[in-house]
Amino acid sequence: MTQPSYRIERATRSSTIGLAVLGLGLIGLLLLPLTGDRATMRLIVEIAYFLALAQMWNLLAGYAGLLSVGQHAFIGFGGYMLFALVAHAGFSPIYSLPIAGLLSGLISIPVAILMFRLSGPYFAIGTWVVAEVFKLAFFEVPALGGGSGMSLPLQAVRDIAPSAQGRELIIYISALAIAVASVVAVYALLRSRYGLALTAIRDSERASASVGVDTFRLKLGVFVAVAAFTGMIGALIFLQKLRISPVAAFDVMEWSAAIIFIVVIGGIGRIEGPFVGIAIFFLLRETTSDFGAWYLILLGLLAIAIMLFARQGIWGLIADRYRINVFPVERQVHLDDHRQRQASSTSLTPTSEKH
Amino acid sequence: MSTIETRGLTAHYGDFQALFGLDVTLRSGETTAIIGANGAGKSTFMKAITGLIKTAPDMIHIDGAPAGGRDAHTIISQGIAMVPEGRRLFPSLSVEENLLIGTHAKRSGPWSLDRVYDVFPVLKERRRLSGTSLSGGQQQMVAIGRALLSNPTTLLCDEISLGLAPVVIEELYRTIAELRSEGLSIVIVEQDVARAVRVADQVYCFMEGRVSLSGAAQDIALEDIRNAYFGI
Numbered sequence: 288m289t290q291p292s293y294r295i296e297r298a299t300r301s302s303t304i305g306l307a308v309l310g311l312g313l314i315g316l317l318l319l320p321l322t323g324d325r326a327t328m329r330l331i332v333e334i335a336y337f338l339a340l341a342q343m344w345n346l347l348a349g350y351a352g353l354l355s356v357g358q359h360a361f362i363g364f365g366g367y368m369l370f371a372l373v374a375h376a377g378f379s380p381i382y383s384l385p386i387a388g389l390l391s392g393l394i395s396i397p398v399a400i401l402m403f404r405l406s407g408p409y410f411a412i413g414t415w416v417v418a419e420v421f422k423l424a425f426f427e428v429p430a431l432g433g434g435s436g437m438s439l440p441l442q443a444v445r446d447i448a449p450s451a452q453g454r455e456l457i458i459y460i461s462a463l464a465i466a467v468a469s470v471v472a473v474y475a476l477l478r479s480r481y482g483l484a485l486t487a488i489r490d491s492e493r494a495s496a497s498v499g500v501d502t503f504r505l506k507l508g509v510f511v512a513v514a515a516f517t518g519m520i521g522a523l524i525f526l527q528k529l530r531i532s533p534v535a536a537f538d539v540m541e542w543s544a545a546i547i548f549i550v551v552i553g554g555i556g557r558i559e560g561p562f563v564g565i566a567i568f569f570l571l572r573e574t575t576s577d578f579g580a581w582y583l584i585l586l587g588l589l590a591i592a593i594m595l596f597a598r599q600g601i602w603g604l605i606a607d608r609y610r611i612n613v614f615p616v617e618r619q620v621h622l623d624d625h626r627q628r629q630a631s632s633t634s635l636t637p638t639s640e641k642h
Numbered sequence: 643m644s645t646i647e648t649r650g651l652t653a654h655y656g657d658f659q660a661l662f663g664l665d666v667t668l669r670s671g672e673t674t675a676i677i678g679a680n681g682a683g684k685s686t687f688m689k690a691i692t693g694l695i696k697t698a699p700d701m702i703h704i705d706g707a708p709a710g711g712r713d714a715h716t717i718i719s720q721g722i723a724m725v726p727e728g729r730r731l732f733p734s735l736s737v738e739e740n741l742l743i744g745t746h747a748k749r750s751g752p753w754s755l756d757r758v759y760d761v762f763p764v765l766k767e768r769r770r771l772s773g774t775s776l777s778g779g780q781q782q783m784v785a786i787g788r789a790l791l792s793n794p795t796t797l798l799c800d801e802i803s804l805g806l807a808p809v810v811i812e813e814l815y816r817t818i819a820e821l822r823s824e825g826l827s828i829v830i831v832e833q834d835v836a837r838a839v840r841v842a843d844q845v846y847c848f849m850e851g852r853v854s855l856s857g858a859a860q861d862i863a864l865e866d867i868r869n870a871y872f873g874i
Contacts, residue, residue, distance in 0.1 A: 480746070487732045487743050494730035497694055499718035499747035499792050556734075 305559075305613030316463060320456050328459050332527060334565055335462035339469035339520050340542070341549040341561035343513045346473050348547075349556035350485040351509040352492065354407075357414030358517055359543045360398070360421045363536030365391045365518025366525035367425055373443045375430065380439070380447050381457065384522045391518020392511050399510045403503065415539065422537035436532025444529060458527050465520055470614075472516070473558055477616040481505060489556065548586055552593045554600025558614035563602040644721055644795045644827065645670045646691060647703040651710075653683075653690050660686040662851045668796065673818075673828040675842035675859065677835050679871060682848040684831040685727055688800050691829075692724045693717040718747045723794035727801040727831075729785040731773035737765055740773040740784050744791030751793025758787035761817060779810030786817065796827040803834060815841060835867055847871055 316331060340362070348354045368387035372378040378386065398417055405413045426434045448454045476482055487495040488502055496502045525531045535541070545568065553564025571589075575582045597604050606612060646668040653661040661683050668674050668691075676684050689695040691702060693714040702710035704720055723744075731740050741758060759766035762783040768776060773784055782802055789797055799818065803811040811834075819841060822828050832838035839845055839859050847855040847870040855862065855870030 480742075483735070483739055483743055484746055486734050486739075490732040490734050491730060493694065494726065494732065495743070496714040497692060497718075497724055497726055497730070498743055498788055499715050499723075500743065501713070501715040501746075503713070 299612055299615050301611045302613055302615045305611070309613070313463070313467065320459060325452070325455060328455060329527075330569075332459055332462040334569055335466035336520050336524055337545065337549065337568070338561055338565050339466045340517060340546050341553070341564060342469040342473050342558070343516050343520075344546045345550045345555060345558070345561055346476070346485075347509060347513045349550065349560070350477065350482070350489055351506050352489045353506060353510060354411045355402075355414040356411045356539070356543050356547065357416070357418035358513075358546060359537050359539055359541075360414070360418035361391045361395065361514045361517040362521035362524065362542050363418070363425070363531075363533070364394060364421055365521030366531050366536045367431055368518065369522035369526060370437060370439060370531050371431060374437065374440055380443055380526055381461070384461065384519055384526070387522035388515045388519030391521070392515030395511050395514030396507075398514075399507050403506065403510075415543075418537055418539065418543070422533045425533040425536070432532065434533060436530060436535070438530045439526070447526075458523070461523055462527075465523060469516060469520075470558065474614050474616070477558070477614075482616055485509065548590050550600075551590055552600055554602035554606075557600070557602055557606065558616075559602045559606070559612075560600050563600070563605075567601070644704050645706075646709075646722070646796060647706075648687075648691070649701060649703065651687070651690060651697060651701045653686050653695050653697060655686075660851050661690065664848075664851075664853055666846055666853065666856075668827065668829055669844070670795075670827050671825055672843040673822050673830065673841055675838035675845045676829065676831045676848060677833075677838050677845065677867065677871065678848035678854075681850070683851040684848055685800055686851075687848070688724060688798050688829070688831060691717070692722060692798065715747070718792050718794075719749060721749065721793070721795035722798065723747070723789035723792045723796070724798040725782075725785045725789045725800060725802055727804065729778075729781045731781055731784055733772065733774045735773055736770050737773050737776065737784055738769040741765070741769075741787050741791055744788035747792035749793040753790045753793050755791070758790060761790075761820075762787055777810075779806050779814070782806065782810075782814060786814070790821075794826070796829065797821065798829045798831075800831045801833065802830070803832065803837070811837075835871065836864070839864070839867065 319328060319331065340358070344355070344358055347358070365387045368390045369380065369383045372383040372386055373380050398414075402410055402413050402417065425431060431437055444454070448457055477485070484495065484500045484505055487498075487500060488505065492502050521536070525536065528535075549564035549568050550561055551564070552567055553562065554560030567589075568586075571582070571586065575585055578585075593600060599607070648664050648666045651661055651664040651666070652659065664683075664687065666687070676687065678684050686695060690697050690710075693712050693716065697710040699708040699710045702708070704722070709717065709720070732743065735743065738755070741755060759769075762780075764780055765783055765787060768780065773781065776784065786797075786799075786802070802814055802818075806814070815837065818828060818830070822841075830838055830842065839862070842859040845855070845857060845859050845862055845867070846853055847867055849870065855866060
């Protein structure tokens with residue numbers, strides 16, 4: 288076998304600048320607790336977990352083509368697992384976050400096996416039904432408070448940190464870590480060969496299978512990983528709230544509808560999309576939520592307008608107009624001029640990948 | 643090298659039966675042409691072979707071992723790749739990415755990206771363009787290159803000349819002949835009967851889901867094919 292004779296590059300000028308700006312923004316957010324502005328910190332926590340949830344849904348729907356409207360099933364399930372672990376198994380709340388995620392991933396396997404028998408709109412409706420079943424099931428668990436829910440035991444709250452300020456700092460750092468991890472994980476996955484296969488599945492699952500992609504395993508892997516991450520985020524959400532109930536945990540409007548709105552208006556199938564969607568969603572919420580139902584009508588009208596006139600979302604318009612790509616996942620192959628042309632014995636393993 | 647045999651192959655689309663007990667042998671190292679009118683079951687046959695339509699295990703044998711009902715990616719990992727009707731390129735992927743997706747079969751062999759570019763130099767020039775922005779002939783080259791990157795021993799080509807200019811068809815068939823000379827088994831589903839018979843070692847004519855004629859290409863008269871094709 289001769290040495291392979293090409294290398295793959297992905298970095299672009301806009302991605303270097305964009306990532307530098309995001310890095311600086313992250314440093315700024317890490318310094319925010321020094322100001323002691325707790326209201327802003329609470330808002331950032333909310334933005335961080337919505338960003339992570341949106342990244343996960345974007346991976347699921349925008350890349351794997353799994354249009355779930357029932358992701359709140361795993362948000363609620365993760366939250367409840369945290370409360371169960373802390374209240375009944377004596378686990379530390381912080382250590383319970385990843386365990387709640389793991390349990391959400393496990394419960395998603397039978398859900399996936401059931402749901403993958405459906406496709407298109409039936410899959411979407413099916414996932415919603417699963418979330419409703421989860422909600423009704425937790426109504427029937429007296430140990431977790433039944434229909435009225437439960438609060439985190441006082442001792443467990445003190446285990447997070449003795450002071451309220453300390454607890455908020457830990458939750459703030461955890462939320463930022465989860466948001467960064469969600470972006471890094473999705474970016475790393477999409478840059479791998481599995482990312483290529485996921486994009487192909489989004490275009491045509493049948494054609495992907497016909498060229499050798501194990502579509503079932505890949506989709507199952509994404510569904511389970513997204514459920515695990517979503518469950519962990521759900522656990523963090525209810526750790527911040529210190530209280531959980533079936534109605535709050537499995538609220539389609541509060542969770543899945545908001546996530547879908549964020550991704551759709553930002554730009555589905557692009558990592559940058561949820562960033563833009565988050566900015567618009569929170570801007571609208573902070574400025575118009577006092578108008579009650581009109582706020583929801585405005586969100587709905589905006590989503591409809593985007594779906595009709597800019598199906599790639601607002602980031603899609605910007606990226607196409609100015610050719611900006613902050614998280615490039617496309618492979619740009621550079622063939623070496625001095626390559627050996629022993630065509631009968633070359634392999635396809637890249638010599639190097641510039642990141 | 644793989645010899646593929648179907649024994650009493652049947653296939654259904656819901657209640658509609660498309661194939662009725664086909665016995666076909668695709669011999670290793672040969673070119674087999676499958677001809678027939680629209681709706682004869684040619685593409686269904688290809689889909690059954692490649693696992694895109696589920697069949698009973700003993701209806702398809704690869705090198706004597708039952709292989710029916712396996713998933714498409716398993717069939718490809720056994721060295722059977724298809725160039726599908728209509729090319730089926732991925733619109734979100736560039737030319738190069740469309741080619742690279744063919745490496746998911748993880749088979750080792752003589753085919754690499756470099757070599758595909760040697761065979762189809764125009765693809766190298768346009769490797770960063772969207773796959774679906776190319777002309778029909780160039781898209782067909784991508785589809786063939788993508789299949790070759792799975793390093794197959796058998797290449798199934800479904801209607802590769804459909805909608806292409808005669809000069810492009812000539813070029814594609816020259817490439818197919820070169821692949822055949824390197825020992826690759828080729829299966830061609832083709833509407834252009836004369837062309838298919840010209841390049842084939844053996845011919846199967848399908849009609850309404852059944853084999854209406856089969857034999858060595860050199861032994862079959864065009865008149866017989868015409869009769870088998872139209873069922874007269």
